[in-house]
Amino acid sequence: MGSIFNAQQIVNGLQLGSIYALIALGYTMVYGIVRLINFAHGDFFMVGAYAAYGAFFLFNAFLGGSGLPMAAVTLIVAMAAGSVVAALTNRFAYKPLRNKPKLSSLITAIGVSMLIEYLFSALPFIGASFRAFPVLIEQKLYKIGTATISNYVVIDLLVAATLMIGLTFLVRKTALGRAMRAVSQDKDAAKLMGIDVERVIGWTFLIGGAFAGAAGLLAGMTYPRIFPYMGILPGLKAFIAAVLGGIGNIPGAMLGAYIMGLAETFASAFNSLLGEGIAFAILILVLLVRPRGLLGEKSADKI
Amino acid sequence: MLSVKNLKVAYGQIVALKDVSFEVPAGKIVTLIGANGAGKTTTLRAVSGLEKPVAGSITFKGQEVGGMDAHKLVSLGIAHVPEGRKIFPTLTVRENLELAGWTIKDKAEVRRRMDEVFTFFPRVAERVGQLGGTLSGGEQQMLAVGRAIVTGGDLLLLDEPSMGLAPVLVDEIFDKIVAINKQGTTVLLVEQNAAEALEIADFAYVLETGYTTIAGPADQVSCDAKVREAYLGV
Numbered sequence: 001m002g003s004i005f006n007a008q009q010i011v012n013g014l015q016l017g018s019i020y021a022l023i024a025l026g027y028t029m030v031y032g033i034v035r036l037i038n039f040a041h042g043d044f045f046m047v048g049a050y051a052a053y054g055a056f057f058l059f060n061a062f063l064g065g066s067g068l069p070m071a072a073v074t075l076i077v078a079m080a081a082g083s084v085v086a087a088l089t090n091r092f093a094y095k096p097l098r099n100k101p102k103l104s105s106l107i108t109a110i111g112v113s114m115l116i117e118y119l120f121s122a123l124p125f126i127g128a129s130f131r132a133f134p135v136l137i138e139q140k141l142y143k144i145g146t147a148t149i150s151n152y153v154v155i156d157l158l159v160a161a162t163l164m165i166g167l168t169f170l171v172r173k174t175a176l177g178r179a180m181r182a183v184s185q186d187k188d189a190a191k192l193m194g195i196d197v198e199r200v201i202g203w204t205f206l207i208g209g210a211f212a213g214a215a216g217l218l219a220g221m222t223y224p225r226i227f228p229y230m231g232i233l234p235g236l237k238a239f240i241a242a243v244l245g246g247i248g249n250i251p252g253a254m255l256g257a258y259i260m261g262l263a264e265t266f267a268s269a270f271n272s273l274l275g276e277g278i279a280f281a282i283l284i285l286v287l288l289v290r291p292r293g294l295l296g297e298k299s300a301d302k303i
Numbered sequence: 304m305l306s307v308k309n310l311k312v313a314y315g316q317i318v319a320l321k322d323v324s325f326e327v328p329a330g331k332i333v334t335l336i337g338a339n340g341a342g343k344t345t346t347l348r349a350v351s352g353l354e355k356p357v358a359g360s361i362t363f364k365g366q367e368v369g370g371m372d373a374h375k376l377v378s379l380g381i382a383h384v385p386e387g388r389k390i391f392p393t394l395t396v397r398e399n400l401e402l403a404g405w406t407i408k409d410k411a412e413v414r415r416r417m418d419e420v421f422t423f424f425p426r427v428a429e430r431v432g433q434l435g436g437t438l439s440g441g442e443q444q445m446l447a448v449g450r451a452i453v454t455g456g457d458l459l460l461l462d463e464p465s466m467g468l469a470p471v472l473v474d475e476i477f478d479k480i481v482a483i484n485k486q487g488t489t490v491l492l493v494e495q496n497a498a499e500a501l502e503i504a505d506f507a508y509v510l511e512t513g514y515t516t517i518a519g520p521a522d523q524v525s526c527d528a529k530v531r532e533a534y535l536g537v
Binding site: 186190194 | 373374398401
C-alpha cells in the first residue's frame, strides 16, 4: 500500500473542501445572525444543482452550445435559485417564529428540509431517482508530478475562492457587511442605529442560499449524479465543518471545511467506510475538546 | 415634542409599566427618576420602539408612534442611547459611528457629523481605530452619545449615562448633555443619580413600580419631601 498522503489526495481534499466551504458559510452566517441552525440549508444546495441541471437543458435547447459562457450562465441560475429558496424559507417559515422559543425554529427547519426534499421527489420532471448531471465543460486532465489534475479542480477552487474573497470583502468593507456584523452582535443596538434588522437577515439568507446554490452546481459537475436527497449528507458535513471552525465565524467555516475535505479524502483513501464516518468522529472530538471550535469566540457573547 | 399618555407595557405576564404619562416639551431637558425596577428603562424602550405598548399612546411631533418599529423612529428623529451603552464590541470606534449614519443617504453629511463627534469628544477621536470592546466605560459612554449625535434627531433619550462612571466623568458627561441640549436637541434623561439629573433638568417625573407619581418643574420636584427622602438621601 502506497502512502495515502500524496499530492493527489491533497488536490481531491481541497476540491471537496471548496464545496463544503460554500455550504458551511451559509450555515455559519445564518447562525451568526439569527442563532439558528438552518437544517434546510443542505437542500438549498440540492436546489442549486437541479436549477443548474434545468438551466443547462433549457439553454442548450434554445441557444445550443456549451463551454464557459454556458457554465457561467448556469452558475448564475444555480445561485439565484439557491437564494430565492433561502429567502422564501426565511420569509415564510422562520420570520413568523423570530421571537418564539428557538426550538420552534429548529423543528421548523427540519420540517422545511423534508418539505423541499419530498416536494422535489414528487415533482414529475424531477422525481426521486438519480439523474446524470450533463457535461457543462469538457473535462481535461493535466499531469503534474504524481497527481492528475482536471480542469474541474481548477474551476471548483477558483469559483469557491472568488466567492469567498467577495464575501470577505462584503462583510469587512461594505455598509451591508458592517450592518450584518452589528446585527449579529446586538439586534437592539442595531435597530437604534436605524438598521432594518429583518432586511439584513433577509440579505444574509439570500447570500447564504446563493453560495449553497453555487456549491450545488460545482458538486453536480464534479460528482455528476444528482437526486433530491443529495443535500442531506454534504449539508450535515458542512454543518460539522462550521462547528469545527467555530459556528458564527466566517473564516472558521472556510478553515473547517478544508480540514473536513482533506480528512475525508485521506480517510477514504485508507478505507471508504471510514471516509464517510470521519466527519462525525471530528464532530464528537470538537465537542469534547473545544466546543467553541477552532476560531470561535467564547460562547458567552453568543447568546 | 413627545407626549406619553397612560402607557402600559408588559413582558409576557409581567406588567412593567402600568400607567405612565409625561410630557417632553421641545428644547427642554426632562428627567425620569426612580428606583431600580421602577420601569425607567422600559419607558425609554417603548418610546424608541424597542418594546410594543399594550395600551396607551405615544405621540411624537404630533404623530402617534406607539408600536412603530425602532429603525423607523430613528429616521423620524428619535435617538436612543440605551442602558449599558450597547457599543458593538468587535467593530472599531469608526465603524460604530459609521453605522450610526445608516439612515443618512448623504455620506458627506455622515463624515461631517463624525467630525462633530470628534471635536465634542476628543477622547473618541483618539480611539478611532480601536475595537469598541476595548474602550473604558467612560469612553464607551462618549461613543454611545457620539453615535446618537451621528444618527441625529430632535429627541435624545439617555438611559443612565452616569452608570458605572467615576464622579469626574459623570460631571463631564452631564456637561456634554447640557451642551447638546443648548444646540437645540430635546433630552429625555433617565437616571438613578437623581441629584445630578434634577440639577440639569427643566422638568422631572418620579416613576414608582410602573406609575408616574410626582411631576413638576425640576427645582420644585427636588424640594418635594418624599423625593428628598427617597431619592436624594437628605
